[in-house]
Amino acid sequence: MEPQTISEALHLYREHLYKVKPKSAKDIYNLTVTSLSRYTLPAWGHPTPKGRKPTNAEKAVLAQVLDSTPVKKLANALDTQEKVFEAVGATDSQRYTYRSKLKDFTDWLKQQGWLYKGKKAKKNHAPRIFHGHGRSAAKRVTTKDRLPNYGLKREEASAELKAEIEKFHDFMTKTRYPGRPIEPLKPSVAKDYIKILYRILGWFVKAGRVGSISDLSLNKLVPKVQIKRAKNQEEAKAKAEEAATYLDEWICEFLDFLEVERGASANGLMSGIAPINVLIKFQYYSESNDKELRDIPAMEVIRRHLNEIREKQKTQKPVVDNSAKWLNMPEVFTKIVEPLRLECAYRVNNHGVRTDNAIAASFQRFLMLGFLTFIPPRRQQEWREVKVGLSCLLTNKPNILASKQFIHPLPENRDKDNSHGYLYKDVDGKWYKDTTPESYKTGDTYGHQKLEIPNVVFKQDGKCFYDYLEGFLYGYFRDPKGNWVSGGQVVSSQVALKNGQWHNLRMEFNPSHNFFFVQSKKGCPLTMKDFAYVIRAAAHRLTGQLLTPHLLRNIYATWFLDNGYTEDRIESLAYAMAHSPQVLRQIYDERGSQQKSRPINEEMEILVDTFINGESLSKVTRFGNSNLRADVEFLQKDKERLEKLLSILTPEQKAAMGLDK
Numbered sequence: 001m002e003p004q005t006i007s008e009a010l011h012l013y014r015e016h017l018y019k020v021k022p023k024s025a026k027d028i029y030n031l032t033v034t035s036l037s038r039y040t041l042p043a044w045g046h047p048t049p050k051g052r053k054p055t056n057a058e059k060a061v062l063a064q065v066l067d068s069t070p071v072k073k074l075a076n077a078l079d080t081q082e083k084v085f086e087a088v089g090a091t092d093s094q095r096y097t098y099r100s101k102l103k104d105f106t107d108w109l110k111q112q113g114w115l116y117k118g119k120k121a122k123k124n125h126a127p128r129i130f131h132g133h134g135r136s137a138a139k140r141v142t143t144k145d146r147l148p149n150y151g152l153k154r155e156e157a158s159a160e161l162k163a164e165i166e167k168f169h170d171f172m173t174k175t176r177y178p179g180r181p182i183e184p185l186k187p188s189v190a191k192d193y194i195k196i197l198y199r200i201l202g203w204f205v206k207a208g209r210v211g212s213i214s215d216l217s218l219n220k221l222v223p224k225v226q227i228k229r230a231k232n233q234e235e236a237k238a239k240a241e242e243a244a245t246y247l248d249e250w251i252c253e254f255l256d257f258l259e260v261e262r263g264a265s266a267n268g269l270m271s272g273i274a275p276i277n278v279l280i281k282f283q284y285y286s287e288s289n290d291k292e293l294r295d296i297p298a299m300e301v302i303r304r305h306l307n308e309i310r311e312k313q314k315t316q317k318p319v320v321d322n323s324a325k326w327l328n329m330p331e332v333f334t335k336i337v338e339p340l341r342l343e344c345a346y347r348v349n350n351h352g353v354r355t356d357n358a359i360a361a362s363f364q365r366f367l368m369l370g371f372l373t374f375i376p377p378r379r380q381q382e383w384r385e386v387k388v389g390l391s392c393l394l395t396n397k398p399n400i401l402a403s404k405q406f407i408h409p410l411p412e413n414r415d416k417d418n419s420h421g422y423l424y425k426d427v428d429g430k431w432y433k434d435t436t437p438e439s440y441k442t443g444d445t446y447g448h449q450k451l452e453i454p455n456v457v458f459k460q461d462g463k464c465f466y467d468y469l470e471g472f473l474y475g476y477f478r479d480p481k482g483n484w485v486s487g488g489q490v491v492s493s494q495v496a497l498k499n500g501q502w503h504n505l506r507m508e509f510n511p512s513h514n515f516f517f518v519q520s521k522k523g524c525p526l527t528m529k530d531f532a533y534v535i536r537a538a539a540h541r542l543t544g545q546l547l548t549p550h551l552l553r554n555i556y557a558t559w560f561l562d563n564g565y566t567e568d569r570i571e572s573l574a575y576a577m578a579h580s581p582q583v584l585r586q587i588y589d590e591r592g593s594q595q596k597s598r599p600i601n602e603e604m605e606i607l608v609d610t611f612i613n614g615e616s617l618s619k620v621t622r623f624g625n626s627n628l629r630a631d632v633e634f635l636q637k638d639k640e641r642l643e644k645l646l647s648i649l650t651p652e653q654k655a656a657m658g659l660d661k
Helices: 006-020 025-039 056-068 071-088 092-111 159-173 187-206 233-261 266-287 297-315 329-342 356-373 380-384 465-474 487-491 528-543 551-562 567-576 581-588 593-613 632-637 639-646 651-657
Strands: 422-425 431-435 449-453 476-478 484-486 501-503 621-623 626-628
Touching: 006 025, 006 056, 006 071, 006 092, 006 329, 025 056, 025 071, 025 092, 071 092, 092 329, 159 187, 159 266, 187 233, 187 266, 233 266, 233 297, 266 297, 329 356, 329 528, 329 551, 356 380, 356 465, 356 528, 380 528, 449 465, 465 484, 465 487, 476 487, 484 487, 551 567, 551 581, 567 581
Parallel strands: none
Antiparallel strands: 422 431, 431 449, 476 484, 476 501
């Protein structure tokens, strides 16, 4: 419901703060109220609290003022506040603190569409689509120069080489492969390995390691030596050592090329030779009885190089400037996700009706961000490659379905396509993503997952996330004023509209496949580059930041770790993101040293003051980002913080506080 008074707006703002900043919400809210009562309302003729803390009578007067003052009066509040600052002689610190809190409050009201300085936006009209940050492609996150490609083009490869690579691909991906010592790789991983292999082959040509492209073969990369059936074992082992020396030489030269000429980071070096590890297994799996191939000299070479690079990864600084991409988690929702939802309207203010193709593209952008943010972000590949069933047998309709209730089931042949996740609507009315182990990177560890898609409700207009999902998938019915209901609502007869027309959305892209997301102009499935570009371009257009799908994982991990969430919540977050808490901390935690040490520094600030000034520690203890009063009895319930304090206190101090029992 849209607030009419400042009091109602503050109530909704407080609810919002407790959702996005639970640890510091109380402090922020109180500072916001102070910003209004002391530095804004006086300019409108209302009294200022006289003392440092307002009396009960002053609080009652303030409540009456807030209850009777229209929220629209805040449209010019920042200008009004500046006059009060001048009148009372506010310090620079006071100006900064209270201006920032008022600005955050009014900015939030504007984002909700509740505060307008000029003409109010029309119902069912998208806000002006902002383009003020320029082209995202023109903004760089690294100082490295763009370098020419050095890889071999697939059309340049000989038929013999292509056949060899096809066999290698089968070795990596087939469910069953005779004698293979490793589990099959996921198709996406194998695809990346083949791409990197073509780069290495191209480098072989440019480095002069072969006379011509026609001389290229996998044997040129990893020479195969017959060991098991060799008549002379000593001679075979000597040849295997010689082949390993050859492998070592070109890998060293190739890594130098990547590091010196291409400016590759440790991560780039790791990915640059990762396929060779699997290629050695392909070449030698029939020459060893050891599944790890520890008796193959070439395997020893590649493992040594990979281990050296791993050590370098631990200490190397990032080569990409994350500050050009970074947003805090609340900013992702308020500055990107919600604006993209509003852009799904059928027309832009002061402009004509948008085409169905343009509206469908807006729906798709919003859904991409919604899937990535309304649950802890999964890897973009999972959402890029997610599919939907295109048909079902009417005879299989569950008997428990209510009248006019529908489901969107998994396809009959679901078990024949385990390499992709599937969206489906179950009998409980909820949408889920069926996630097989083969369809995501860490599936071998975390197995089959059924991910519920939350049906987020948007209070501004009463729409929910499923409306957009089903509107995009099935199309929607829209009346002349722009009111619309999704195809799912039409089927279930939840809402009826008159004098409208049916509009296809996803089908406007003319897809010839069952991938959920579609290239808007070609009708093809989205590539990795396509998917990343949509997110990057939308984020840059709205915020100037070059947000990427994968960076969302860092943003979520950093947010939850920095806001002091309990270990069970961190474990749940890690599981939802399909990795361990250890990986979450090692890879995705972007907190700086000051952020990581802030909680204990705050504890120490209180402890030092207590020890020096002789006050009882039971009077004041700081929790997370908020200053909360707590006694020892409450502290004893917080086991994690209690253990931290016990490790610092002396036996005498523990006894004085009653914590030695």
